[in-house]
Amino acid sequence: MSGGISVVLAAEHLGSVFGFPITNALVMTWLLMVLLIGFAFFFGRRVKMVPGKLQAGVEWAFEGALAYMAETLESEELARKFFPLVATIFLFVALINELEFFPGVGSVGFFHAGRFLPLFRAPTTDLNFTLALALISFFVIEVTGISMLGFFRHMSRYVNLRSPMGFVVGLLETLSNLGRIITFSFRLFGNIFAGEVMVLVAGYFLPFFLPAPLMGFEMFIGLVQAAVFAILTLFFIKLAIADPAEAH
Amino acid sequence: MHQLFSAFGIQLNLLIAQAVNFGLVMLALWYFLYKPVMSTLDERQKKIAKAVQDADEAAQKLAQADDTAAARVRAAETEADGIVASARETASSERARIVSDAEARAEQVAKDAEARAKEEGERMRRESEKEIARLAILAAEKVLSKHHA
Numbered sequence: 193m194s195g196g197i198s199v200v201l202a203a204e205h206l207g208s209v210f211g212f213p214i215t216n217a218l219v220m221t222w223l224l225m226v227l228l229i230g231f232a233f234f235f236g237r238r239v240k241m242v243p244g245k246l247q248a249g250v251e252w253a254f255e256g257a258l259a260y261m262a263e264t265l266e267s268e269e270l271a272r273k274f275f276p277l278v279a280t281i282f283l284f285v286a287l288i289n290e291l292e293f294f295p296g297v298g299s300v301g302f303f304h305a306g307r308f309l310p311l312f313r314a315p316t317t318d319l320n321f322t323l324a325l326a327l328i329s330f331f332v333i334e335v336t337g338i339s340m341l342g343f344f345r346h347m348s349r350y351v352n353l354r355s356p357m358g359f360v361v362g363l364l365e366t367l368s369n370l371g372r373i374i375t376f377s378f379r380l381f382g383n384i385f386a387g388e389v390m391v392l393v394a395g396y397f398l399p400f401f402l403p404a405p406l407m408g409f410e411m412f413i414g415l416v417q418a419a420v421f422a423i424l425t426l427f428f429i430k431l432a433i434a435d436p437a438e439a440h
Numbered sequence: 441m442h443q444l445f446s447a448f449g450i451q452l453n454l455l456i457a458q459a460v461n462f463g464l465v466m467l468a469l470w471y472f473l474y475k476p477v478m479s480t481l482d483e484r485q486k487k488i489a490k491a492v493q494d495a496d497e498a499a500q501k502l503a504q505a506d507d508t509a510a511a512r513v514r515a516a517e518t519e520a521d522g523i524v525a526s527a528r529e530t531a532s533s534e535r536a537r538i539v540s541d542a543e544a545r546a547e548q549v550a551k552d553a554e555a556r557a558k559e560e561g562e563r564m565r566r567e568s569e570k571e572i573a574r575l576a577i578l579a580a581e582k583v584l585s586k587h588h589a
Contacts, residue, residue, distance in 0.1 A: 201447055201448055201449065202446075202447065202448055202449020202450075203449050203454075212453060212457075213451060213453065213454060215449070215454060218454065218457060218458070218461075221458060221461050222461070225461060225464065225465050225468075228465060228468075228469065229464075229465065229468040229469070229472065232468060232469050232472035232473035233468075233472045235472075235473060236471075236472035236473045236475075236476040236477070237472075237476075239476040239477055239480050240480075241480065241483070241484060241487075243480075247477075250477060251477060251480075251481060254474075254477055254478070254481065255481065272478070275474065276466055276469065276470040276474050277466065279469070279474065280462070280465055280466040280469050280470075283469065284462065284465050315458065318449065318454075318458075319448040319449065319450055320449065320450055320451065320454040320455050320457075320458050321458045323450065323455060324455050324456075324458035324459040324461075324462060325458075325459075325462060327455075327459065328459055328462060328463075
């Protein structure tokens with residue numbers, strides 16, 4: 193590792209269990225899952241009628257998010273239905289992005305065949321994770337559209353044979369909706385990965401001084417990206433449940 | 441396409457694993473975090489709504505009780521006024537009756553006294569007339585006897 197910056201697009205393989213590849217991004221995903229679920233478990237058991245400071249904060253965030261969702265979806269019921277998905281996207285991605293620069297992430301690892309393999313890598317810098325999230329989001333949006341409007345009415349926004357113009361619009365809609373999978377996954381991946389690379393590069397320019405404020409900035413970007421992913425999912429759900437006949 | 445996937449390290453099994461991971465996190469958060477917090481929020485909202493309703497009802501009841509009390513006091517005052525007025529009326533009519541009775545009786549007494557005085561006077565006059573007559577007879581007898589003697 194003497195000299196040079198090594199930037200690896202793909203998450204490093206640490207080994208495999210029964211032929212299943214274990215990457216450092218996967219290891220960190222599991223670690224963060226344990227953290228998040230552990231917090232939820234201990235917090236959820238202590239929820240009281242008269243809240244403490246932490247509970248009041250969590251409730252404030254929940255109520256705010258729920259009110260915003262209800263306003264966007266124009267339905268309290270739908271907001272409650274989609275709250276777990278949207279909130280989990282935000283919480284999980286935000287936690288990943290905030291702990292991305294935690295000491296040990298990217299620096300603790302081992303050498304294998306002359307190459308340094310970090311034990312942890314932020315899952316948001318692994319396209320497998322962001323793509324999985326994008327696909328989940330995409331399928332939820334489409335399934336919601338079908339279940340709310342009916343299969344044919346929902347599909348009429350993609351395949352419209354009533355007029356040539358409508359057909360073209362349908363084609364564009366299809367492309368833009370499929371494109372969401374790519375934009376969703378690459379936006380998150382690109383932002384966080386680029387941030388890591390930037391901090392890495394800054395370390396070469398002005399070590400000790402430049403990386404720290406940049407890390408702070410990247411943590412802020414991480415929060416923003418988590419919010420963007422969650423809010424876009426919410427908006428696309430809203431678009432999916434809107435009647436295509438009224439939308440155009 | 442294959443090159444792109446391998447450059448980014450995209451593998452179907454990893455993709456599925458991450459999707460499952462996310463699903464697990466969502467399920468766990470839903471069960472351990474969202475559900476208890478939401479039900480607490482709902483419960484508290486219900487409690488607050490009930491408390492507000494109870495307070496409203498209590499205030500209404502209080503206002504009603506005040507109204508009832510005021511109405512009762514008003515009724516009692518009216519009744520008392522009536523009683524006093526009728527008492528006053530009775531008293532004044534009683535007084536008038538007593539006065540008129542007394543006057544009548546006094547008049548009667550005066551009339552009786554006058555009648556008795558008149559009667560007495562008459563009686564005395566008759567008696568004195570009788571006395572005079574008797575004296576006259578006696579004098580006449582004396583004169584006559586002197587003459588005869």
